[in-house]
Amino acid sequence: MHELGIVHRTITRPSASDAAALQPFGTSTVHEAMGRLGLMRPYIRPVYPGAKLCGPAVTVLLQPGDNWMLHVAVEQLQPGDVLVAACTTECEDGFFGELLATSVRARGGVGLVIDGGCRDAAALEEMDFPVFSRAIHAKGTVKATLGSVNVPVVCANALVHPGDMVVADIDGVVVVPAARTREVAEASREREENEAAKRKRLAAGELGLDMYQMRGKLEAAGLRYLG
Numbered sequence: 001m002h003e004l005g006i007v008h009r010t011i012t013r014p015s016a017s018d019a020a021a022l023q024p025f026g027t028s029t030v031h032e033a034m035g036r037l038g039l040m041r042p043y044i045r046p047v048y049p050g051a052k053l054c055g056p057a058v059t060v061l062l063q064p065g066d067n068w069m070l071h072v073a074v075e076q077l078q079p080g081d082v083l084v085a086a087c088t089t090e091c092e093d094g095f096f097g098e099l100l101a102t103s104v105r106a107r108g109g110v111g112l113v114i115d116g117g118c119r120d121a122a123a124l125e126e127m128d129f130p131v132f133s134r135a136i137h138a139k140g141t142v143k144a145t146l147g148s149v150n151v152p153v154v155c156a157n158a159l160v161h162p163g164d165m166v167v168a169d170i171d172g173v174v175v176v177p178a179a180r181t182r183e184v185a186e187a188s189r190e191r192e193e194n195e196a197a198k199r200k201r202l203a204a205g206e207l208g209l210d211m212y213q214m215r216g217k218l219e220a221a222g223l224r225y226l227g
């Protein structure tokens with residue numbers, strides 16, 4: 001059970017160099033590189049196709065239909081941070097739009113992941129302000145009920161501690177524990193190098209069947225080619 005009305009001002013982010021090391025990699029690579037962990041549910045989608053972000057989380061626990069705590073959270077942003085908003089109850093209202101995006105950007109924040117709705121989608125795309133949400137919904141919200149800022153939250157089935165790295169693109173959203181940032185960045189780099197080598201071989205016409213040495217296993221399993 002969450003205690004409400006809490007704002008932690010001090011959170012542990014990865015070092016700037018560790019955070020920068022993770023920056024080049026996309027969601028699928030990072031998810032695989034960290035041992036197939038950390039994914040949010042796939043109903044969280046980018047508001048526009050090119051949206052992507054990578055940065056430490058400032059977390060928010062919202063009440064349904066109420067965006068008060070998003071305004072409280074904006075004050076806690078440091079340059080490069082990502083807002084990650086969960087809700088105490090499922091809600092698809094438009095908690096966030098271009099005005100809040102303008103404010104987040106003015107404070108150095110780089111985007112939002114919200115297990116709720118957002119609105120002003122055309123303006124967000126125009127601004128190239130990345131938002132990942134469960135819905136686009138014009139329905140507005142009030143500012144009346146306390147939630148919390150910078151407490152651990154579960155957002156779309158992923159546990160997010162304040163300061164954890166959040167990576168999001170067209171493939172979805174993945175959360176990297178702050179302390180694992182460097183190690184996951186290095187594993188991501190290795191994975192991309194490995195995939196570059198495979199891509200070259202596949203482009204040259206080599207088959208996955210041979211590259212992954214699957215023929216022997218297929219024969220052992222009894223596969224036969226007829227005709």
Ligand SMILES: O=C([O-])CC(=O)C(=O)O
Nearest residue numbers: 095096097098099100101
């Ligand atoms: O104002 C709100 O409550 C949400 C919104 O549309 C915006 O931030 O532009």
Ligand SMILES: [Mg+2]
Nearest residue numbers: 097098099120
């Ligand atoms: Mg608006």
